[in-house]
Amino acid sequence: MATTKHTLVALVEDKPGVLNRMASLFRRRGFNIESIAVGHSEIPHLSRMTIVVDGTTTMVEQVRKQLDKVIDVVRVSDITSDNLIARELALIKVKATSSTRNEIMQIVDIFRANIVDVGSDSVTVEVTGDKEKVDSLFNLLRGFGIKELTRTGRIAMPRGVSSPLRVEKESHKTRAKRQKA
C-alpha cells in the first residue's frame, strides 16, 4: 500500500511529560514522524500539536487511535483530507558577498520572505509558508551556499469556523478556575 503524508492535530493537557508520552509511543510502535510542533492553544491548560506522519491510511489510523489512548491527550484528528491551512517557518543563513547580496534580496522579495539579520559574509532569511514554498526558496538559495537551516515543522488547522477540536472548551475553563481556587 502506498504511503502518504498525513497531518494530525492533537489537543493535549499542558502537563510535564506529555510530549515524552507521545514521542515514546512513536518510537515503541515504530511509527515514522516527519515533524512535530507544539504550542499553547486558545484553551488554558491545553496545548495543540501538529504531527506529520508518513504511512498508509491504516497505519496512520492506528497512530491516531494510539495517541488518543494516551490519558493526557484530549483528542486527535487526522485533518489530511480537510481543506486546511498549513504553514511552516524556516530560518536560512546564506553565504553572501557584496556581489551576491543583491541577487539574494531579490529572490527573498519574490518569495515575500524577510531578511532578519545581515552579517559581514552572510544574510539570514525568514520564510513562512507551506512546505513547497519553503523548499523552493531553500533550493534557490542553495547555489549561494547555505551556512545553517532550521525549520519549525508544519502547523495546521482546518479552514472555516468549525474546528474538529473545539471540544469541551467550557469544561476545561471551569476546571482551570476550580484548580486556581
Place this chain on the structure above:
Amino acid sequence: MKMTGAQILCESMVREGVEVIFGILGGAVLPLYDTLPQYPQLRHILVRHEQGAAHAADGYARATGKVGVCMATSGPGATNLVTGIANAHLDSSPMVAITGQVARPFIGKDAFQEVDITGITLPITKHNYLVLDAGSIARTVKEAFHLARSGRPGPVLIDIPRDVFIEEAEFHYPSKVDLPSYKPTLQGHPAQIKKAAKLINEARQPTIIAGRGVIISRAYAELKHLAETAQIPVITTLLGIGCFPESHILSFGMLGMHGMAYANMAVSAADVIIAIGMRFDDRATAKVSGFAPNAHVIHIDIDPTEIGKNVRVDVPIVGDVKVVLEELNKLITPAEHIAWVKQLDDWRKEHPSTVIRDSEGLLPQFVIRKIYEVTKGEAIIATGVGQNQMWAAQHYWYDKPNSLISSGGLGTMGFGLPASIGIKIGCPDNTVWCVDGDGGFQMTIQELATIAQEKVAVKIAIINNGYLGMVRQWQELFYGKRYVATPLSGPDYVKIAEAYGIPGLRVKHKEEVVPAIEQAMAEQGPFLIDFVVEPEENIYPMVPPGASLSEVMEEPEPKVLSDSAKLPTSNI
C-alpha cells in the same frame, strides 16, 4: 482537616475499598509504612521480592475483579516491580502500584536509590503519576483507581517522593474524577451492531472467539444467551478460558498455538467470526494471513486501538462487551446450525486433543487430570508459563470465570507462585492450586517464605521435568535436538518446602498421584508436591511457528485411551 501525605494516601486507599497491599518497604516509603498501623483495614503482606508483590496484586485483581495494590520503595524496589507491571499491562489487569521516590530536592541528582520510574514504566502502564505535593495525593489516587478499573483495565503507577509523605495538607477526597480527556466508549454504534446481527443471522458456520474482555465485563450471561439462541460454537482464548463453561455443549475449547485441533479447525472453516473482548494475539491467530480465511470478522472490544491492529475486521464495534452484547442479542434470530455443530463434534471425536496416552512413566497431563478429578474442577488454578501452563489449560476443565489465572501476553515465568498468594488472599474460601514448572518455580521460589509467614493455604504442584520444557520442545522440533541451556537442575523441593515450614511430598509414580493430591487437600495450610514427570514429554497439539491455525501438529504416537482419560463433556 490537615493530614500528612502518608495519611492522605492511606485514607484515600480506604475510600477506594483497598483491603490488602502487597509490598516491601525501604527508605523512601518508611514514613508511609510508619503510618500503616493507623489503618488496620489495610492488610499488608510482606513479600520477599517486589516482583512477587506485583504478581500477587495481579492475581488478587484477576480473582476478585477488584484493583490489586502493590507497593515498593524507590530505586531497586521500583525496578523490581517492572516485570509484574508489564505483565498486568499486557493482560489488562487492574492494578495500582505505589512507589516511593527520593525527596523532592534530590530528584534529578542521581541520589541514592533514585530511578526515574515514571519514565521507565511509561510504555507499560495505562498511566502514571509523579506526585509533587501532598495536596495532590487524594485526587491522584482517585484518578488512578478509576483509570485502573474502568475502560480497558490496566496498571497505574503513583510515584511519591519521601518528603511528600511527611508534608501536611488539607484532606478532601473528591467524589468524582475529573478527566475530560478519558472517556471510554461503552455503547456500541447501533448501525454497526445491526450490521453484525445481519451477518450472524445469515451465517451458516458462525464461531465465537471469546477473550478476557468477557470476564472483565462480566458478560457471561449475555455470551451464553448469544451462543444458545443462535447455536453458535464458543471457542476461547487462553485468557478467556472460563468465560463460558467448558462443559457446555457449545464449548469447543481454546484456539491458538497449543489450542485444541478442533477449535483451530473451526476457526479456519468459519464463515463468520464473532471476536468478543479479545485482541488477536499472535499466539492465538498463528499466521495472520492464514487466519479464518473464509470468514467475515466481527470484532467487539472496548479498546479502539485493538480494532484492525492485527487482523482485518469487517464489522468493528467499539464498546463494553456486556453493553454491546445486550444490544446485539435483541437482534439475533434463533437458529440451529445443526450441521455446523455436528461438524465440530465430529472433528472433536477425530482429533480429541486432550486424550492422555497410556504410559509407564508419570505424564504431566495425567497429573493435571488427577488434580481436576480430586478438586472436582472447583479449584482456582494459577500457572507458570510454558508446558505446565498449556497442560493446565488443556487437561483441567474450567466452568467458572477466573478459575484459570495465567500470564498470557507477557508470558512471565515465575508468575504462578506469587499470583496464587494474591488469589488465595482474595478468595480465602476457594481451593487454590499453583501449577508451575521447575524452571518457573525457581524464579520466584522465595515467596514460599511469604506463604509460610502469612499462612496462605495454597497447594503447589511442581511439574518437574528437569528442563526448561517448552524451550526444550522447540529445540527438539526445530533446532535438531540440540538442548542448549535447557537442562535444569534444581534443589530437593520437598526439603526446600520443609525448610520454609511447608509440608511436601515427592511423587514419581502414577499410583501415588491421587493419594498425594488428597493429602494436600486434607492439609489445612499450604502443601507442596514435587511431581517428577517424564522429562521429554511434549505439548500437543501444536501449530508450528509461522504456520496457519489449520496446520496443526498432533501427537505423533498412536494414542491409547488410558482409563483416566474421560472427556468431560457429554458429546452429542
